[in-house]
Amino acid sequence: MTKEQTDLKENLLMETSESMDEPLYMDQDRYIAELKATILDAASRCRNCNYCSIGCPLSDSTRGFISQSPSGLMQSVKYGIRWDMLENEDREDLRNLLYLCTTCNNCVLTCKAKATAIPILEIIQAGRNLLRELMIGPLPEQRKVLKDIYINGNPYGENPATRMDWLGDLAVKRLPQDQAEVLLFVGCTTSYDSKLFSLGRKMVQLLDALKVDFGVLSEETCCGHPARVIGDEALFQEKAAQNVDKFLKSGVKTIVTVSPHCYNTFVKEYPSIGQNIKVQHYTQFLAERIQKYPVKWRIPLPRMVTYHDPCYLGKHHRIYEEPRELLRAVEGIELVEMAQSRENSLCCGGGGGRMYTEVEDNPRLAETRVGQAIETGANLIATACPWCHTMLRNAVEDMNLQEKIEVKDIAEILFEAMGIH
Amino acid sequence: MAVSSESICEALERIVSRKYVSGSIYERIKNAIDPFPYEALKEQVPYATVMPANAEEVAEILKFANEKKVPVFVKGSGTHLGGASRPHEPGIILSTHRLNKMEFLEDYGFVECGAGCSCASVAQEVERRGYFLPMAPGSRLVASMGGLVSNNTSGHIIDTSIGKPGDYVYGLEVVLPTGEIIETGTMGLRRPAGTEMTKFFVGGDGLLGVITKVRMRLLPAMKRAYGVVVFEDVVAMARGVQRMYVEKRPAPLLMEFLDRKTAKVGYTIKGLEPPPGAVIFFVATGNTHQEATGKVEMILQSFKAEGPQSADLIESIELWNKLWSAREVIGTFLMQEGKQWSAAEVVSNLKSLPECMAEVLRFNEGLPLFGQLELFIFGHIGALTFHPGVLIPREWDNDRKRQAVKERFQREAELNLKYRTCGGEWGQFSKRTNFWVQRYGQVSYELVKKMKAVFDPNNILNPGILEGYR
Ligand SMILES: Cc1cc2nc3c(=O)[nH]c(=O)nc-3n(C[C@H](O)[C@H](O)[C@H](O)COP(=O)(O)OP(=O)(O)OC[C@H]3O[C@@H](n4cnc5c(N)ncnc54)[C@H](O)[C@@H]3O)c2cc1C
Numbered sequence: 031m032t033k034e035q036t037d038l039k040e041n042l043l044m045e046t047s048e049s050m051d052e053p054l055y056m057d058q059d060r061y062i063a064e065l066k067a068t069i070l071d072a073a074s075r076c077r078n079c080n081y082c083s084i085g086c087p088l089s090d091s092t093r094g095f096i097s098q099s100p101s102g103l104m105q106s107v108k109y110g111i112r113w114d115m116l117e118n119e120d121r122e123d124l125r126n127l128l129y130l131c132t133t134c135n136n137c138v139l140t141c142k143a144k145a146t147a148i149p150i151l152e153i154i155q156a157g158r159n160l161l162r163e164l165m166i167g168p169l170p171e172q173r174k175v176l177k178d179i180y181i182n183g184n185p186y187g188e189n190p191a192t193r194m195d196w197l198g199d200l201a202v203k204r205l206p207q208d209q210a211e212v213l214l215f216v217g218c219t220t221s222y223d224s225k226l227f228s229l230g231r232k233m234v235q236l237l238d239a240l241k242v243d244f245g246v247l248s249e250e251t252c253c254g255h256p257a258r259v260i261g262d263e264a265l266f267q268e269k270a271a272q273n274v275d276k277f278l279k280s281g282v283k284t285i286v287t288v289s290p291h292c293y294n295t296f297v298k299e300y301p302s303i304g305q306n307i308k309v310q311h312y313t314q315f316l317a318e319r320i321q322k323y324p325v326k327w328r329i330p331l332p333r334m335v336t337y338h339d340p341c342y343l344g345k346h347h348r349i350y351e352e353p354r355e356l357l358r359a360v361e362g363i364e365l366v367e368m369a370q371s372r373e374n375s376l377c378c379g380g381g382g383g384r385m386y387t388e389v390e391d392n393p394r395l396a397e398t399r400v401g402q403a404i405e406t407g408a409n410l411i412a413t414a415c416p417w418c419h420t421m422l423r424n425a426v427e428d429m430n431l432q433e434k435i436e437v438k439d440i441a442e443i444l445f446e447a448m449g450i451h
Numbered sequence: 452m453a454v455s456s457e458s459i460c461e462a463l464e465r466i467v468s469r470k471y472v473s474g475s476i477y478e479r480i481k482n483a484i485d486p487f488p489y490e491a492l493k494e495q496v497p498y499a500t501v502m503p504a505n506a507e508e509v510a511e512i513l514k515f516a517n518e519k520k521v522p523v524f525v526k527g528s529g530t531h532l533g534g535a536s537r538p539h540e541p542g543i544i545l546s547t548h549r550l551n552k553m554e555f556l557e558d559y560g561f562v563e564c565g566a567g568c569s570c571a572s573v574a575q576e577v578e579r580r581g582y583f584l585p586m587a588p589g590s591r592l593v594a595s596m597g598g599l600v601s602n603n604t605s606g607h608i609i610d611t612s613i614g615k616p617g618d619y620v621y622g623l624e625v626v627l628p629t630g631e632i633i634e635t636g637t638m639g640l641r642r643p644a645g646t647e648m649t650k651f652f653v654g655g656d657g658l659l660g661v662i663t664k665v666r667m668r669l670l671p672a673m674k675r676a677y678g679v680v681v682f683e684d685v686v687a688m689a690r691g692v693q694r695m696y697v698e699k700r701p702a703p704l705l706m707e708f709l710d711r712k713t714a715k716v717g718y719t720i721k722g723l724e725p726p727p728g729a730v731i732f733f734v735a736t737g738n739t740h741q742e743a744t745g746k747v748e749m750i751l752q753s754f755k756a757e758g759p760q761s762a763d764l765i766e767s768i769e770l771w772n773k774l775w776s777a778r779e780v781i782g783t784f785l786m787q788e789g790k791q792w793s794a795a796e797v798v799s800n801l802k803s804l805p806e807c808m809a810e811v812l813r814f815n816e817g818l819p820l821f822g823q824l825e826l827f828i829f830g831h832i833g834a835l836t837f838h839p840g841v842l843i844p845r846e847w848d849n850d851r852k853r854q855a856v857k858e859r860f861q862r863e864a865e866l867n868l869k870y871r872t873c874g875g876e877w878g879q880f881s882k883r884t885n886f887w888v889q890r891y892g893q894v895s896y897e898l899v900k901k902m903k904a905v906f907d908p909n910n911i912l913n914p915g916i917l918e919g920y921r
């Protein structure tokens with residue numbers, strides 16, 4: 031653990047739920063000053079070429095105002111600081127801008143490849159942290175999410191005692207009481223969204239069928255990613271510390287996540303606080319497993335499938351091939367690509383805390399994405415992220431296209447193809 | 452009505468759907484900056500941004516602006532490198548973002564595109580159909596067709612090969628500063644003889660009207676071949692370029708120069724062994740690959756007569772792509788260490804090219820601020836153009852940065868005056884107005900001012916560019 035993080039942890043206040051709107055740090059002034067310095071430094075490297083607006087779901091696909099572009103967000107928070115506007119009557123404008131970002135990472139890749147390699151997303155993140163400290167952010171609906179994570183350990187305000195309900199009558203090892211090689215980290219969305227219960231169950235049955243020695247945490251809690259992207263670093267650190275403790279006690283060799291967001295958090299954020307167990311997204315794990323121990327596909331699936339790259343697999347971690355390998359392995363599947371795929375893939379609009387708010391996009395990103403899928407002639411959109419799944423499924427329903435196209439997670443498709451009952 | 456951000460927005464919302472009008476202070480600030488390394492000034496922050504959907508809405512905005520005497524600044528992608536996209540006083544930012552329709556009229560031989568289409572998006576569609584877009588600026592990804600046509604810049608393309616974009620613009624839809632919509636040019640492939648209004652707006656520096664639609668001739672794509680030469684002695688290299696012209700070789704489509712130090716940066720980025728000297732790499736075109744290759748060989752002959760370290764045909768498209776993409780990102784890659792790139796545009800005449808090359812090597816000598824910084828040089832040498840540049844430290848305050856940029860424009864002006872040339876890429880006024888007056892004289896300048904006054908009696912459209920305030 032770095033000194034800074036130790037300080038952060040030590041500075042955590044054990045607060046009551048009523049005070050969740052209060053900042054969580056003791057040494058707030060220093061933290062605020064550091065955030066401001068980070069933002070000013072990075073933003074002063076921006077040459078305003080606006081390249082990063084290309085492919086940004088905000089400026090490219092839906093809006094067009096240049097403040098609603100990656101460098102626009104960065105410049106806005108910079109001038110907010112420089113011109114001392116953070117607490118004036120325009121503060122909500124700034125907040126609304128910063129919370130538009132889906133954290134898809136497109137701009138970071140573009141600025142690195144074509145311009146000055148500014149870690150734009152870290153600056154947007156620092157901006158959100160700053161607004162949170164000043165009690166300007168996050169958006170009202172997101173405040174509730176923070177409270178829910180704090181109190182219930184999940185962003186949906188669900189009772190933690192019901193977290194395992196999705197399993198129904200399936201028997202699974204519980205860690206750390208039981209012992210296993212692999213920890214399946216299910217995540218909050220798959221655990222609490224009843225429309226995704228079957229995804230969790232199929233995942234479990236799939237792993238069983240593949241003879242994986244695995245278990246789930248008996249007391250799983252949020253990975254902290256929503257708190258982090260919404261700007262509450264202290265809450266994130268609290269969740270991270272709880273999880274790392276559980277991971278280390280579980281005795282497993284590998285952690286496999288259902289959600290790319292949990293995956294990202296475990297590989298990018300947790301190592302600095304002592305997490306040293308191998309982490310894989312389930313698509314990586316299964317692709318490796320199936321290559322080692324070839325699978326018998328019992329049910330051919332003669333369908334035209336297009337794969338939607340979740341940003342936190344693709345643009346954040348360059349995991350483009352494994353999900354496609356899995357789909358190609360299934361007999362009968364014809365895989366077709368959308369106009370925007372892999373590193374050019376269009377975000378579904380659910381990341382960055384936008385899952386919890388109603389963002390007025392015109393057209394809505396997920397609907398544009400479904401339109402792209404329809405254009406390929408596919409009748410099935412495969413994805414590998416519970417949030418993308420939800421966003422795309424809702425879009426299909428809102429567009430009344432259920433007859434034409436379905437949305438499924440890769441795990442569900444594999445489950446069907448293996449003929450598991 | 453007192454002019455304020457609120458009152459302007461209210462009025463604009465009566466013309467354009469509300470969601471395409473923004474009075475957000477942050478939107479206004481972002482429109483008050485440009486690629487120059489210094490900060491926005493509070494007194495320049497615009498009142499509002501508006502994104503009209505068509506020429507009619509543009510016309511209404513301009514009529515309103517005339518009535519209220521509020522300046523209108525047209526904004527494509529805001530990447531102008533001569534200061535033209537930074538408003539110098541509060542006004543309305545008219546973004547062409549929504550003027551983004553593209554229509555292929557292949558049976559007429561044209562593509563028609565909205566002024567807000569990005570160069571890259573048009574190029575992609577044009578190329579998909581087997582044509583070629585005669586525009587290749589470094590900013591291709593974002594630069595708008597309206598911005599490029601207003602500048603009449605083809606970026607890296609060598610003018611002697613296929614000319615300027617204006618040679619392919621066969622017609623425009625333009626909204627005059629006073630709010631009338633006009634059409635120029637022809638639907639035929641025969642260009643109008645005699646008075647032709649298109650010329651006022653192509654390369655018009657955004658002074659005389661708002662271009663809303665551009666009709667461009669579809670040029671069939673040609674086969675390409677590539678060459679590279681390396682010289683220890685850059686003056687001999689410049690003589691090679693002279694020879695190419697004097698010996699009547701076919702002009703290349705693209706011909707880039709990198710001094711040794713800059714080449715090292717570019718080659719290293721792309722994982723190539725840095726060359727032992729300065730490099731030129733170029734593209735020749737032909738109807739067949741053989742014809743293009745033959746042209747490359749002919750051009751190489753001219754260079755070989757000047758004693759290069761090497762002069763070769765590039766057979767591998769991968770190598771060419773690496774060289775080209777390295778070239779494209781050198782300026783910005785240099786900035787990845789956290790400084791701000793700032794380069795001039797020095798254009799030689801053919802006769803003086805070796806002398807100009809020698810002077811460009813000393814471009815920053817004696818300049819109080821610019822002279823303190825390390826010089827990197829590249830350019831479109833086939834077009835006799837050099838971009839000597841430096842990396843400005845971020846720690847410098849706004850005034851120093853402004854002063855350094857000013858020194859750069861002054862030295863650029865001295866050289867372009869000496870060689871009796873002018874910039875071929877970034878427009879003529881704004882930061883170059885002083886140069887323009889010296890180069891073409893007060894009489895010409897007064898004439899342009901009068902012309903501007905005829906088109907724009909209230910000086911509503913892009914004020915400041917002609918005056919050179921920025
Ligand atoms: C990284 C980088 C690389 C670049 N490389 C090159 C290069 O290689 N070659 C080159 O020539 N330039 C280059 N540029 C400069 C710039 O991209 C060009 O000048 C381009 O023409 C500007 O287009 P824009 O859409 O950004 O115009 P803006 O900057 O938005 O506008 C430029 C001027 O044109 C006016 N204007 C814009 N649209 C219209 C319209 N529809 N009607 C009337 N007036 C209009 C504006 O009012 C303004 O005065 C580069 C810039 C950057 C940042």
Ligand code: SF4
Pocket residue numbers: 075076077078079080081082083100101140141145146147148150
């Ligand atoms: S690509 Fe990078 S340098 Fe260019 S505007 Fe975006 S953040 Fe700034």
Ligand code: SF4
Pocket residue numbers: 085086087088089099100103130131132133134135136137138150151
């Ligand atoms: S992360 Fe994605 S949504 Fe956010 S600013 Fe960058 S490109 Fe836009």
